Amino acid sequence: MIRxxxxxxxxxxxxxVLGESIIGRARKKGLLEIRCHNIRDxxxxxxxxxxxxxxxxxxxxxxxxxEPIWQCYLDVVRQSGSKxxxxxxxxxxxxxxxxxxxxxxxxxxxxxLCGHYEGVDERVLExxxxxxxxxxxxxxxxxxxxxxxxxxxxxxxxxGVLPSEECxxxxxxxxxxxxxxQYTRPEEWEGMRVPEVxxxxxxxxxxxxxxxxxxERTMKKRPDLLK
Ligand code: SAM
Numbered sequence: 001m002i003r004x005x006x007x008x009x010x011x012x013x014x015x016x017v018l019g020e021s022i023i024g025r026a027r028k029k030g031l032l033e034i035r036c037h038n039i040r041d042x043x044x045x046x047x048x049x050x051x052x053x054x055x056x057x058x059x060x061x062x063x064x065x066x067e068p069i070w071q072c073y074l075d076v077v078r079q080s081g082s083k084x085x086x087x088x089x090x091x092x093x094x095x096x097x098x099x100x101x102x103x104x105x106x107x108x109x110x111x112x113l114c115g116h117y118e119g120v121d122e123r124v125l126e127x128x129x130x131x132x133x134x135x136x137x138x139x140x141x142x143x144x145x146x147x148x149x150x151x152x153x154x155x156x157x158x159x160g161v162l163p164s165e166e167c168x169x170x171x172x173x174x175x176x177x178x179x180x181x182q183y184t185r186p187e188e189w190e191g192m193r194v195p196e197v198x199x200x201x202x203x204x205x206x207x208x209x210x211x212x213x214x215x216e217r218t219m220k221k222r223p224d225l226l227k
Pocket of ligand 1: 116120133139
């Protein structure tokens with residue numbers, strides 16, 4: 001079973017999202033473990049639980065201090081008895097892809113560090129981080145949304161989380177193509193009919209049609225994927 005530890009200043013934000021729907025149910029069934037840790041709980045400042053300070057060298061904004069993050073990490077190592085693979089969610093990281101999600105699901109224990117403000121003191125990143133991952137070339141206020149995107153994309157690929165592997169095997173980005181169009185009841189809606197081949201019951205023809213549609217829409221919507 002895969003375990004995710006999320007180090008954040010906003011654990012409730014992560015819990016609210018990762019407690020719902022498919023991921024929430026998978027957690028309840030014990031198919032994956034997700035623990036959200038409040039970095040403030042590890043502040044050496046017992047009164048104000050301070051975790052940030054102004055940047056050396058000047059400049060606007062605040063920087064997250066290394067010690068609370070380091071203590072949070074050490075606590076997770078102590079609790080779990082092993083060193084997790086540490087990912088810092090960062091706009092400077094490599095962009096998350098389906099291929100990366102497939103690689104990450106093979107790692108039994110992931111520690112996700114969410115930055116905030118202007119970012120995190122570089123020294124703790126040097127000390128604990130194995131890789132930086134971005135969810136796109138734009139800047140967010142914090143790493144929480146990135147951590148949730150990462151957990152969702154990895155967790156749904158873990159055994160038992162979706163009803164079967166078929167649910168994701170033919171999806172967009174799994175084989176370099178986008179998925180074919182999907183239809184459900186009714187057969188006719190607003191004068192638009194479901195393609196006849198899907199009603200034919202002829203599995204080989206349906207397969208061929210879906211493959212053609214996949215190639216066609218990839219060429220149209222994301223020609224870069226075909227290269
Ligand atoms: N000053 C930093 C820079 O220019 O590289 C950006 C800091 S950003 C305002 C605050 C935090 O949000 C980061 O520490 C990171 O954890 C998170 N974050 C921002 N953009 C992200 C992205 N595209 N992907 C993942 N995390 C991101």
